[in-house]
Each structure stands twice: as C-alpha cells, then as structure tokens.
Amino acid sequence: MSEPLLEIWNLTASYGRAQVLFGLTFGLNAGEVLALIGRNGAGKTTTLKAIMGLVPATAQKATFKGRSLARLPTYKIARLGLGYVPEDRRIFTDLTVEENLEAGRKAAGPGRSPWTPERLFRLFPNLAEMRGRRGNQMSGGEQQMLTIARTLMGNPDAILLDEPSEGIAPVVVQMMAEAIRAMKAEGVAVLLSEQNWAFAAGISDRTIVIERGEMRFQGSIDELMTNESLRAETLGI
C-alpha cells in the first residue's frame, strides 16, 4: 500500500492541564472516507482541531501529502489542501451565500477541475435558490450545506468533517450522505467525526473508534458490528 495522504503518529492534546488525546495513530488514504466514531467527549472534535492546528497538540509525526504539519499556522495547513468543516458550522452570518463561498475560494491544484459556485449549487440545489441570502436567515441544514460548499471552494484533497449529521433534519442528513459520496467520487478524502454510527456506516470505508482520547478499534465497519463486546463498551449499542 502506498503512503497515506494524511499520516498521524501518536497525537496528544491538552486543554490546560486536562489531557484529552492520548496518542492517536492513524492514516487517511487518498479518496477514502474514514469515520472517527465515539461518544460525546471522546475527543473526536479535538482530533480534527489538532490536525488543523486549532488547538495546541503534539505528535511524533503529522504529515499531509508528505509535508509536515508541525508548527504550521492553520492557514498554511489549509493551503496544503486540507479542508475543515467545524461541527458548529460557523458560516459567516453577515455574508451572503455567494460571499461565503468567495471567502472559501482557493485555486485548484494542477490537473483538477476546480469547484465553482455553479457546480456546488448543482450538488446542493437548495443553496442555488438563496444565493443572495445572508447566513443568519438560513436554517441549520442549509447552513450545514453552505459550510461544506464553502470548504469545497478551496479545492481540498481531503476534508475534516465534524459531525455533519448533528442537529439537522433527517432529510438533510440524507443529503449530507449524498454530498459525501459526491466528494468521494471527485477523489476528495474525508475524515468524518460521528456519533451517529448508522450514518457513518452507510458512507465510510473504514472506521476508527475512540474512547476518552484513546483509540479502541480500527478497521471496517462490519468488523466493528460483529465485535459485540467492543460495540457495547464503546458505543453503548
């Protein structure tokens, strides 16, 4: 197997004196969907933020496309081609849909067909109808679509997607699943954090289960589902 796109060795992170991540090691391959599953407070969000350089963290090794992420400021990490969609969406509420997309725009790498607002509107038809609308007049689901579209405007090679199914209507959850499949079809790798294992199971190639900042399982979702004791212990199902 070739080198993973994103490689993380022994990632640890702390908030003040409270350590929340205790040495996570994993890789994300090009074009795959990897689900990071765990309960509330397991450390999923922190893992994604740590990779983006948004929380202080240390790792033995952290590379993306072979480039070290250590001590890089967040914007440089993003410019390497790593997109980030936060769980609380954080669209710019004063900006219109089109302006939000403009804020996320970055040039595509060589040989890639860049994402444009028009392409994204085909992926999320709801957004096309509200191009001039401000973010503060959008529903949670619409905001979730916009935040993913905004990140795609940066033409990333991989996206860190934090709980895309949280707090939105079931019909929109279905659209999220579609969107993730569409990204995968475009060759974008996705590292997905989820509590909703059913949602994750439907779209991911591999899963990682974390519990209290430690990795408990890594493998296919089928393996996880057959391992009843692990499931009960870590996911409570």
Place this chain on the structure above:
Amino acid sequence: MDLSFLAIQALNGLSSASSLFITACGLTLVFGVTRIVNFAHGSLYMIGAYTAATLVPRLLELSFGPATFWAGILASAIIVGLIGVLIEVLLLRRIYGAPELFQLLATFGVVLVVQDLTILIFGPEDILGPRAPGLRAPVEILGRRFPSYELVLIAAGPIVLALVWLLLRKTRFGVLVRAATQDREMIAALGVNQALLFTGTLFLGAFLAGLGGALQIPRVSANAGMDLSIIAEAFVVTVVGGMGSVPGAFLAALIIGELQAFGILIFPKSTLVVVFLLMAVVLAVRPYGFFGRPEVIGGTHAVGISSQKHSPFAPLTILAVVGTLASLPLIGDAYVLKVATEILIFALFAFSLQLLIGVSGVVSFGHAAFFGLGAYGAALAVKWFALPMEAALPAGLFLAAVGALIIGAFVVRLSGIYLAMMTLAAAQIIFAVAFQWVDVTGGDNGIVGVWPSAWASRQVSYYLFTLAVTAVTVLLLMRIINAPFGYSLRAARDSEARAEAIGLKIRQHRWLAFTISGAAAGLAGGIYAFSRGSVDPTLLGIPTSVDALTMLLIGGIQTVTGPLVGAGVLHVLRDQIMPLTSLWRLLLGLSIIAIVLIFPRGLVGTVRTWREEQA
C-alpha cells in the same frame, strides 16, 4: 437667530461630522477586524496633520496649484498608513490574543511614545498649514459667507463612506475582512493568511486617520494636543455607531457634528458634556450602539486574582510592612516623606481599581473620575463651606461614592470594550464639568488653599495619617475580596453565564463593587488634595486613569499586592527619571509596551510564578 444663520450652523456641523467620520471610520474598521481598540488612532491623526502641514507647503513651493495640494494630502495619508503597518507588525500582531486591558494599555503606550517623538521631529511649536489653492475665497450661502474649503470637507465624508462601502462589499478583500470581523479562526481554517489581512486593515485604518488629520491643516494648526482630543471623540463616534460598523460611524458622526454645532448655541461651554451625554444615553438604551452587536468571538477574556492559600504569616507580614513604613519618619527627610505620602495615596487609588479589574473583571478606563471627584469634593467643601479636613474628606468620599453609584448604574449593564469606553466617557464628562464650570470649580486653575488641619499639617503627621488611612482601607478591601461577596465577583468575572445560573445577581454585585471602589478612590483623591493644597482638572484626566492602570500592570493584575508595589515603582521611577530627561513619556510608553509584551504578569506576579516553579 434667522434661517440663514441656522443653515450655516448646520453646514458647520456637517463639515465637522465629515472630518470626524473619516477618522472614526478607520478606528471602527480596525476594531472590527482586529478587535483591538486602538488608542494610538488619534496619534496617527496627529501625525497626519503634522506631516501634511510640513510636507504640503514644500510641495507648493515646487509647483503651486490644487493638484499639488491634494497630492500632498494624499501622500501624507499614505505615509501615516505605512506607520500604521509598522505598528501592526511590531506591536499589535503580538497582542491579538491578549486581554483587552493589555491591548488598550499597549496602544496607549504608543500614544505616549508618539507624543514625544512628534515634538522631537516636528518641534514644540504648532504648525499652521497652507490654505488650499483655488478654495481660498468664501462662497455666499443665503447671504452669508461660508468657507469653500468646508464644502469640500462636507463632500469628503460621503465620498469616503462610498469608497469604503464599495471596498467592503465588492472586493475579495472586503469579503475576507467582513468574514474575519466575525470569526478569525474559521477564516484561517479556510486558508486565509490573517496576518496579511490585518496588516492591510491597519494600513487602511491608519490611512483614514492620516487623511482625517491632513484634511484639517487649512482649518487648524497641527498641535501636540490633537491626539487625545480626537481619540475621545472618535471613541464616542464608534461606540455610539456600534463598534465595527462603518454606516453606524457615519450616522453617529452626523448626529455628533450637528449636536455640537447647535449645542454650542444653547450651552456655549458644554460641547464636551453634550457629546459624552449622548454616548451615555445611547449606550443605556442600546448597549451595543446603533448598529453594533454582541461580540461573538474575540480576544476578550478576564484576567484577575485567584484564590491563594492562606499563609499563617500573613498577619505578621502586614504588621511588619506597616511597622516599617511607620518608622520611615525616623530616617527620611521631608522630601522623602512627601514622596512616600504620594506613593501611599496612589497605592490606595490603584488598589481600589484592582477591586474593579482584578476582582470584578470590570475594566474601567475612567477611574480618575472618582479620584478627582474625591479631590474636588474635599476641595469644594473647604472652599465653599469652609469645612475642616476632618469633614471635607468624608465629603469628598461621599461625592465620589455618589458619582460611582450613578455612573455604575449605566456601566454595569455593559461588558467588555463598551464598558471600558463608557467609563472613559463618564470620566471625560466629569473632566469637562470641572474644566468648563469655572465659577464653581475654578476651571483650568482649579482650587487652591486646600490645607490639612493643624494637627496634620506637618509632613510627618500627614504621612502617618495617610499611612493609617491607606492601611485600614486596603485591609478592608482585602477582607472584601476574600469574603463571599468577593467570591461572587470573581465567579462573575470568570463566567457570567455560570454565575448567573447559580443565582448570583451579577449586576447588583458589580454595582456595589463599583461604588465601593469609587468611594475608596475618592478617599485617596481627598487625601491627595490636602497633601498638595490644591486640585485641578488633570486629576480627572485620561492620563491619571492610565497611571492607575499602569501601576496595576507593573505590579501584576493577578496579584493582590501588585497595585501597591506598582504604585511605588512607578512613582519612584518617575521621581528619579523625569528630572533627567525630557523624554519621560517616551520611556514610560516603551516600558508599558515592554511589560505587556514581556512581563504580562507584572512584578509581583512574575516573582510569584517563579517561586511556585521553584517549589
């Protein structure tokens, strides 16, 4: 008073509104993106005026004409823009994450540095700039003559508004600036280099400040006092309009310009009061100004003292310190005692501020108001009622407490930067009253002949009296800090929502703390008045408030004893260094900046951290 006169007055209002808007627009843009209230914005305005007043005449010698004049104005603004870039790269960039108090103090350090540098570079004299070629003849409006240059100024405001609006709405830079105004972290996660964005914003903001200043040269001569007078007005404009809102700044500037133009007809001496009263009223009704909004994310976080283990030696230490201080008259001469008296007074003043900032998280930028009220209260009691010191001091304390009670009622409704600006405004109102109500307060000259009673008139006895009052008050305040009331204040400082959720009435607690703190500052002010024998409006000025903040900063905001140590250090340094150099403000400014950057914990805090690490 006929129609044509009113029309001219309205036009005058419009032209000052325009000038004010151009400057304030830069301030609000910079705040919107960086979340830093840049005290040095007024200094940039002043540099703009000095640069233009120096540069434009030289250019006009080369080639006389309107094009040269306006090119000179533009060049001056660009130079100021570049100075803004320098300030961003050297200073602001390092303090974006710092608590707002440190940001305000650091930029005030820049104000001090620029004051001395301006005099060094441009000389101590005011510089009158040239009039604009082609605009020297007045125009006739409704039968009255009106300077044609003012008409250009009136047009300049809307033009700047339109250009800034286009920049923000129609360019990628504008989209990113507005996005960064709301969520800096997210904009970084989208791959935008904030540093570049911030530097660009600082250039724009400083450019506008420089433009505002440069446009003034045909109207007023460039002078060394313009920085603080414009910054106070620009603060009011941005706060009333809503911090970060450009249209808000425009509306607020219009209202303030007209209010001043017509206010001067009704209350000839009260223009300052009118402006700050407007701010007080607007903030009382709309705590975030016309178009402002509650802050979502920012560098705002409270710093303050935390609980310490009770040391069994504490009472002994206190006894030893007070005992040592009480025996100072045995070795010190009259001069030493005079300095020591002043240090004790300022220690009490700084300590009263600690109750607000360190304990309550209420960042007051106008604490001089209460120091001055105490001083004036005592002095007025002596002058108008011939009261002795024993009655005049409580009168001063009472006046300060009432002042704090009234101002506090407005202030505790606010938070963060709006609160700091409101306290600043309140102090400026009181300053304006003391300055302009000459019949009662003596105006600029103040009140003289405020001497202590016979028993305290010797330097030694007044020193011991000051020591006793300061020691008792500080111990009382320490007791308050470590009482349940103090715990409530600290809880509210660290998390308002959680403190409220457990049933604390935050506003009432803060209001009480504000009043107690004001009363203690007033006591210090009263003692100060009797130690000097006089009072004057500088006691109420911004520099006095900043002195108290600097003492806190030097000593350490997270420590209980910090303000006491800070007062001593600042006073001794000033006493020793000021006679040696004319550049005291430059040194003080650089020291403030250095402390913010290198020792944000202050002296006491640094020593404590070092000892904890050793242990």
